[in-house]
Amino acid sequence: MALGASRRLQDGVIAVETMTRFALAVLALASGVYTYLGARTILDGSPTAVFFAAVIYSASVSVGIYAFWSYMARFYPHVTSRTGRGALLLVMAVGAAMIMAMSSWLNAAALAGSAAVEQHLSESVEDYTADLNRAHQNALAAQSLLPDIQRASERFAQLAGVERQAGSLTGTTGSGSVVQLLSQMSAQMKSLEASINASRDQVTDLFEQGQKRLETMRSLVSAPGLIDPRADQFSNEAVALTGIITSLTQTSVAPSIRRAADDLSLGFIAPVPDGGLPDLVNRQNQVMETVRSSVAAQSKALAKAADELLSRPPVQERRFVPMAPAEAVLHYAPEFIPAWAGAISIDLLPGVMVFILAVVHGAIRRQDEKLAFADTITAGELLRALEVQRAINATGSVPERVPTAVAETPDEARQEQDAPPEERPAGEPEPNNITSLEARSRRDRSHEDW
Template structure:
């Protein structure tokens, strides 16, 4: 039974030898084809130069892969020693790393290069969207001061009207110095209010322009067709969007609000009391001092609010960096694990065949060692033994006599050991 199993195993190994060579050739060719596609995506120059360079590189990869795995399938299964087998495993690991370095990543670029570039464009769109939103928020931050400025302006104007019509502050009607001062403060705040309102229109226009660029970029990401023309157009849109974001950052009116708020207090010029009577002039001075205090408090509040807006982190300048398909596959490798697995499997699948052959040869050797010598000897070894026997007979050497003498000497040695008590008794 053991002899039959050994023969069947030997026959199986010989039967798959041709298939093994064919499989290695097909896998090496497939790797070379995808390597060619990957190399073409990263080379620059004339079409002819790129074609021949990619073809030569892919041919070299195919030959290297076929030769490497052929050597491994020929030598590794027949190596028995632990040290030699460990050395061969180390060589196999080194060869696998070299194959991955020279071919597998290019295979992955051919399999998933376009998808990786689209992934890069999609993530870039998200980054630009976040930048546009931050720039818009920074530009609109000063708009939050508009209600306070409007209320203060209306309050000064209302007090001016009340003082003119009913003398609500000084007790004397008419357009005197108090009315003049209140009107001056209301006019300054109204001018600041108009400046903030005008900036809102500019911010809205730039924001709409930026959203239009983003819409075009999103359309380019999902559009059908070759990726390279879309990537070029995407880069042009990215440059335009960067300019829009920069312009949006510069439209913030927070610094202008801060300067205007400081001018309210530092540039406060109270008119001389216009009352002819000393009592009226005294009342006007008191009211103007109260107005000065109120203006200083309002100036401080506006200045502090503007400082909070100015401390916001500005949007950093972002530059779109185009990537080749190979670089994109490396950068977004975690998103394309199936493609990487397929690319590496094409190159390293022969390792499975090598280990299968090694296991089969190991089982064959163990089965042959368990057989009797007569079943393990080959025809060549038998013929060689017969030739030796004939040569000894021609020389006059009696083989049977030599065997009998050897057996007698062995028996004599066993007997002497028994008599001396130094060995086991027969």
């Protein structure tokens, strides 16, 4: 039974030998094709030079892969010592690493290079969107101060009107020093309000321009066609969007509000009381001192709010860096694991066949070790042995093709044949070195092998 299994394994190895070579050739050719496609994306020069360089490189890769795995399939299964197996395993690991270095990453670039570049463009769009929104928020942050500034302006204007008409502050109607001071503060607040309103329109216009650039960039990411022209146009749009974001950053009125807040307190100039009576002059001084305190408080509040706006981290200028497909597939490797798995499998799949052959040859050797010597000889060897035996019995000489070390000399054979019968011990049968096998027994033995 063991002999039959061993024979079947040997027949199987012989049967798949042609298929193994064909599979190695196909896998090496496929790896070479994808290596060619990947190499073209990273080579520079004229189209002719790029073509020939990529063809030569891919052909070298195909030949190297086929030769390496052919050597391993031929020698590794037949090495039985641990030292030899360990050395060949080390060689196999080094060769597999070299194949991955010269071919697998280019295969991945050919399989997923365009998708990796689109991934890079998509993430760049998200980054630019975040920058535009943050710059827009920083530019509009000053708008939150507009209600406070409007209320302060209206309050100073109302106090000036009440003082002018009813004299509720000094007890004397008319446009005196107090009315002039209150009108001056109201005018400064209105000027600051006007500058904030003017910046709002500019910020809105810049933000709309940035949104249009982003829409164009998103359409380029998902548009069909070759990736290289889309990447070039995307780069132009990114440069224009960077300029818009910079303009948004520069249109912030927070620094202007901070300077205006300082001017309110430091640049406060109180007019000289113009009342004719000492009592009126005294009341005017008291009112102007109250106005000074109110202006100082308003200035402090505006300065604090402006400092909070200025403390926000500014939007850093972003520079778009184009990527080649091979570079992009390396940079975004974790997101393209299936493509990497396919690219590596094309190059390393022959290693699986090498280990299969090693296991099969090991099984054949183990089964042959359990068989007796008589079960391991072939039919041709048996026929030659019978022929030698017949020649010895007939002529007493050994055929030339039989080694003399295993045959009797002619003199010994002749003496044995010439010996008279009486010299043999009584009852000893005549020597017969050939035992015929019945047909049935031969059939039974042939069935036992299967």
